[in-house]
Amino acid sequence: MANQEKRSRGRPRADSGVAGQGSVQSLDRAVTLLKLVSEGSGLSLTEVSDAAGLAPSTAYRMLTTLQQHDMVEFDDINQLWFVGVETFRMGATFLRRRKLAERGRTVIQTLMQETGETANLAVADEDAVVFVSQVETHEAIRAFFRPGTRSPFHASGIGKAILAYRAPEQTERLIERCGLEGFTEKTLTTAEALRADLAAIRKRGFAIDDEERNPGMRCVAAAVFNEFGEPVGGVSISGPSVRVTDARAEGYGPQVRAAGQEITQAMGGRWPSGGET
Known part of the structure; x- marks a missing residue:
């Protein structure tokens, strides 16, 4: 009773x-x-x-x-x-974004000053990356991502930097679930092309978005890791391809990678073993 x-x-x-x-x-x-x-x-x-x-x-x-x-x-x-667990997941995402934005702000300010290009911070969400902070260049022609802007993983410098350090099966599930939509003629729209690019990113420690999301714009990005060595977000610089040439993009890579490592350390994270240093 x-x-x-x-x-x-x-x-x-x-x-x-x-x-x-x-x-x-x-x-x-x-x-x-x-x-x-x-x-x-x-x-x-x-x-x-x-x-x-x-x-x-x-x-x-x-x-x-x-x-x-x-x-x-x-x-x-x-x-x-x-x-429920979904409420916790949403709250954890908010805390991760806030922590990344707070700890990374000074770093991207310095990165913008050193490179002269717009610097960005983004966090990994379920099916996309979400931009949470930006320091704009003083150049008249510049990249702009409003906070809250979402970009597919496969067509984003930060997104690809994150995917490069995820377990391969996670990436395969993402491809199966979301597909690889083409945004420009340079977007990686096949699993084979994306896998090859992710392998190159792991080898050098940074990613390049070569006009893959927006024509005329290049982006150089590196992942940011949590305390478990998992990629939870990223940092990037972006600008017009006439200014961020192929050679300059390669040259910016080590600077952006160092910025990712600095933010990772500031967040109490751990750069993955075997990653470039």
Whole structure:
């Protein structure tokens, strides 16, 4: 009998237990519920609905909608709702971006001054890199990536620098899931071409985006690593190809690689064993 009373707080008595029934789209109330669950150490349906001022059936539909996206979890044994793994992943991404942007800001300022080209920081997201900080060159013609701009891994200097140090099976899964879209005539659109480029990047320690995302623009990039030696972001310089010539791009490589190593160290990260130093 005690177990039945406990169970009624986790799900309405009339509910069949099938997640996803009656999902609602009220974003504001859903976020409120998510905050309530994240602040507790396991809440019953009654506690959630009372705190949110919602009917238990409405609160339950909202919770199961969040559950479908792994943002909350339900403990069947204790009949309690907890924050989910997807919420943690999003929060960890935010912290990683903030840490990279804070620790890397001084480094990219110096990199821009030394090279005379725009310097960028980006973080790895699920299917793309996201630019989080930039120091623009003083040149009239310059590259510009608004913070929050996303770029596919295979068509980005930073993206390729990250892929070069990921496990090969991760890259293969990314190719299978996202494909290799062509943006210019120089984009690497075959798995063979991308694999060859990633091998070259590992050998020299930096990547070159040779007009592969935007015609007339070159980028030189290096990865940034966390404490486990995993690539979590990157640093780059970018500019028009008439100024960032092939020869200059190769010359900038060691500087950009050194910047990646400096940011890695500042973040408490570890350059991977066997990587160029």
